[in-house]
Amino acid sequence: MSLHLPFFVYGTLRPGEVNHDLFLRGRTRHEVPARLNGSVLYDGPGYPYAVEEPGGTVYGELVTALPERYEELLAALDRLEEYAPGDPASLYERLEREVTRETDGRSVRAWVYLAAPAVAARLRARGELIESGDWRVRT
DSSP: OOOOOOOOEETTTTTTTTTHHHHHTTTTTEEEEEEEEEEEEEEOSSSSSEEEEEEEEEEEEEEOOOOGGGGHHHHHHHHHHTTTTOOTOOOOEEEEEEEEETTTTOOOEEEEEOHHHHHHHHHEEEEEOTTOOOOGGGO
């Protein structure tokens, strides 16, 4: 059994985006605006990657799963993000990080899908940075 941490989502899982209803509808208790400090956002293209970078901020939502749906949601998100623990071919790593709730400024530990090391290196070298840190205002 894994830690039942909330998830910080910053791209296609945000409300109004293509994967929100497919993966999160009916599986969450709360979704509140939040930010991840110490990271920047790159366009995939098609979907974003957060990469740890001092001084950056990524905006998204902190999603708390319904307890009875937690394991199912965790497995579904790992599949969506093509994350397999220990697999060097994974595009993302699921890591525990501090995020800040926009509603009250409270810091919360959450799962965040960050670009895997090889992907992060490629993005830093020649990726398209989303200056705002917000997937919704990337254009």
